[in-house]
Amino acid sequence: MKFLLLTGRTIRQGNAVESKLSPEYHDATSACFMTPFDMMDAGLDEGDAAEVKGPGGRVVLTVRADEHLPPGHIFLPYGPYANQIITPETHGTGMPDYKAVSVEVGPADGGPVSVWDLMEAMGGVPYHP
């Protein structure tokens, strides 16, 4: 199903932003918020894994209900998960499109990978003390 993606700050993401490898940060940033009606249409339940495909790539997230969103929209907190589907095109301004991005959402197997796994998939080397 097609949706319009919005990204933004949340207090849970902000609280954990200094602890990027914590379970709190993982949970706060790997969520995909949708209205309960949209969840029903897409065949998704609270806590299900969903794959979000956008112009910059794809990512698996955990579905969370948010009845305040407008229908047809999903909301992703700022962070490495949202950035998997954002393109670096800035239209000559330096600023990528983080709002009102057209994406596709559907059921997925498994669940969101860890922040380190995301970084490793981009060529990074996780730090383990």
Next chain:
Amino acid sequence: MVCPYCACLCDDLDVTIEGNRVTGVDNACDLATHKFQTGNRLPGPIRLTGKGWTGIGREEALDFTVEMLLDADRPLIYGWSTTSVEAQSHGIHIAEEIGGVIDATTSVCHGPSILAIQEVGHPGCTLGQVKNRADVVVYWGCNPLEAHPRHLSRYTTYADVRKTESANVADEFLHLKPGGDYAVLGALRAIVRGKTDFIPAHVAGVPKAQFLRIGEICKGAKYGAFFFGVGLTQTAGKYKNIRNAIELVDELNRHTKWTLTPMRGHFNVYGFNEVCTWATGYPYAVDFSRGMAFYNPGETTAVDILARKECDACLVVASDPGAHFPRAAVEHLASIPVVQIDPMVNATTAFCDVQMPAAVTGIDAEGTAYRMDGVPIRAKKILDLGYPTDSAILGEIYRRIRDERKVREVKGT
């Protein structure tokens, strides 16, 4: 003391310290309390070698950084939003010395706001004026309850594409369609100018009757304050949305007093714009490769340089592009040498060759930061944890770069 989390720079926090540890924080929001109590500091410098991560000494970390920056043809220096203006000043000197590009997190938050301000000016004010004088406050494209929790002391109108908790406490909620900001701001401008006949029944989902009502509220204010967030800067139209907001405020000033302030995010992201403007004439995204300061957002901004795979080395200071840049931009970091100066292990650590921990400005380092309204405030040092400050590390890197350049000039290398 001063809070080192967001650009509100709340200066009335009471922090309790026992045994060189923060045990209590009063008057703070949830975000600040978490920052004061975060304890996952990187103990010392680390380096990635063929055998994995190893701890190294500070001398080795500094030598690696100096050599990396001097050997690069197109070095990028990025970050700066959670450190002091003193450290930012050293960063700009380093960029000039090595002919590199320096950019700040501004380019992915309120860079478009600055572009609009450069076109049509900034009708600003201090937060003190808003607190003491404003009788109408508009928040547009921001969610202060989650991003700037203590900002919300007065409230009337709220405009956004999501009905957030912030919207629930507003007297009016303008619920507009995503990407409709420019049109809605334009409709409000027309109404304030008295051109109501031009407005259709709905604009971007907002009914005309609400426009008329809000127009009257705004014109009837004794002192109005317009705050806006990245909901305007990160959506289609970018800086043109802000230009329309500034011109709405201009229009309102023909009737009464109105001001406009960007809701800047990190606690000293505005400071970088101030320091960079004093030093170079430009607020961010400055390229010294021509031997002079050159500024062209879209070309000299960090996301664009990384996405074009243009830079061949990167120094990251007090930010985390690994978590906050689009995937294609981050992937380039994996193919070039990267040094990070940051107190914590973060997503960018995975792309580093070397990371040096520094003291956190406002907790174990003092330093000056600029509040979102442009007021400089001195943040105190309240703990002594033995880490060097960003300013000390960057000052030393600058000194060694100058010395090494002289040595290389003598050798002719």
